[in-house]
Amino acid sequence: MRINDVILQSVTKVVVFIIFTLAIYLFVSGHNNPGGGFVSGLILASAFCLLFLAYDTETIRKGIPIDFKVIAASGAFIVVACGLGSVLFGEAFLYQTFTTYTLPLFGETEFATVTIFETGVALAVVGVVVTIILSISEDV
């Protein structure tokens, strides 16, 4: 007999968005404070885990039809390409730079190339963790 998990499923629907928001917050704050791509990637992956637990893997995969291996690979690609990008500008491999712009709503905002790098890290982490969890669940 199937257990009734209405409560878990309804709570998950709300909580997942809170977790996603926390992940994005940590990602953005990671530049000068604790946080960053790796942590936010892990938190994003934990949101996916919660979805997989509350529903089942088939439902979620139907709802989010992405191959997480490709996500991991694109993350890694962004990281390496970001490192190589500096070579194109005649700087040392992995060189990073930043600048500040004044935006209408946010005021003075700092833009750093390391954000691109961190995006890659976050994607790679999400892709790898979810792939691991899915392949373990497939074996059982």
Added chain:
Amino acid sequence: MNNMIVFPMILPVLTAIFLVFIRKHILIQRWISVIVMLANVGLSIVILLHVQTEGIMRLDFGGWEPPFGILFVADSFSMLLVVTTNIVTVVCLLYAMFSVGKEFEYMFFYSFVLFLIGGVNASFLTGDLFNLFVSFEVMLLASYALIAFGGKKIQLKKSIPYIAINVVSSWIFLVAIAYVYGTLGTLNLAHLSQIIAEEGQTPILTVISILFLIVFSLKSGLLLYQWLPASYSAPPTAIAALFGALLTKVGIYAMFRIFTLLFYHEPQITHMLIGVLAGLTLISGSIGAIASNDIRYIVSYNVIIAVGFILVGLAIGTNTAIEGSIYYIIHDMIVKALLFLIAGTMISLSGSPKMNRMSGLIRNYPILGWLFFIVMLALAGIPPLSGFIGKVLLGKGAIEAGSYVLLALSFISALFVLYSLLRIFMDCFWGETMLSAEDEPPLRKGILFPLIVLGVLTFALGLAPESIATFVIDGAETLVNPSIYIDAIFDQ
């Protein structure tokens, strides 16, 4: 700043990631990986030539100057190994195209091979102890995937001890690095060398150096090789050839770097210990090589004998001996790849790895037979093949230094190598054919071509050792005089 020297590492890695996106197009994957590795060969040769004219090159990642940032360093020794690695990889990839089969290729085979090569090249190029660890891990993670490929019972059985032993040794490696950082406060190799030379190699540092010795002995198969023969006999031929040719050499390279650049002040402890270990490896490897009836085990034990032989050069530590070791590493990478490829081909042709199940192969496959004969002579060190010059120089170095025991052991081991391979040659290639000509499976040209390339290379290296002599002499010079390396890192 020389961005060029990051490419031998980054090209394979970038290609490996790219190949994940085109998983379904196996034909494109094959040719992209071969073409990229060929480009890598060309590029590394260019870097090697640059090093001759401009001296040791370095690249500070992100513009952070040593000793604060991490860096890549290219000197003659490391670039020679990078060039050889890339050449061997091209050949193994060509062999893999015709032999591994679609189901492997579909499971990211080429990506993993390229990740492995990225890790190997990074280990040769890094100028920083922690990055050496990271490169080792990149290489090992790819090798875990490659060794467990196919997921058959034998592969799982052989891969679990391999992974366990490597995880343990990586842990010891990390602990040793932490000790170094705790004691000296830096991990940059040149900076470490400078500090150790100024403040002396205190007993604690000698203990740490022995910890490193244990780690690299596990990785390279110096006496602590018990995991090696079983693990190297499990994966498909092309992968086994890459492992046999490259993985132990990375451990050997690390040992050469660490014990010539950092811990060279107490040779009566560290280098004597390396000498004892190398001697014992030669003895036990020789016994292993003649004890088995399984071709895969015999060739794996030949890897171990070569490890012992190369490290005799480090134990002696004179300029000539180290030159001999460098020659021998390059020779061994090429010839071991060839030996593993031939052994794998023999097994796939006859359907069994046991020697007594094969006979008279030379009647139907003459080229394979003669190639095996060439490999055998090359490994025994007979001129004009590539093993000769390394053995001569190493012997000369041993006589100069008066290490007659190591000299005797290393030359007697050559007889055991010859005997173990001669046994394969006589049992498997001579004698009556077990099958008639039409029953024998045909040997495809695509499989034979890579073998011939390596065969030609061993001849070329044996006939014209002067072609790489300047690089080898320069490499040995840098290893023997750490100040050259340090000056290259810290001058502006």
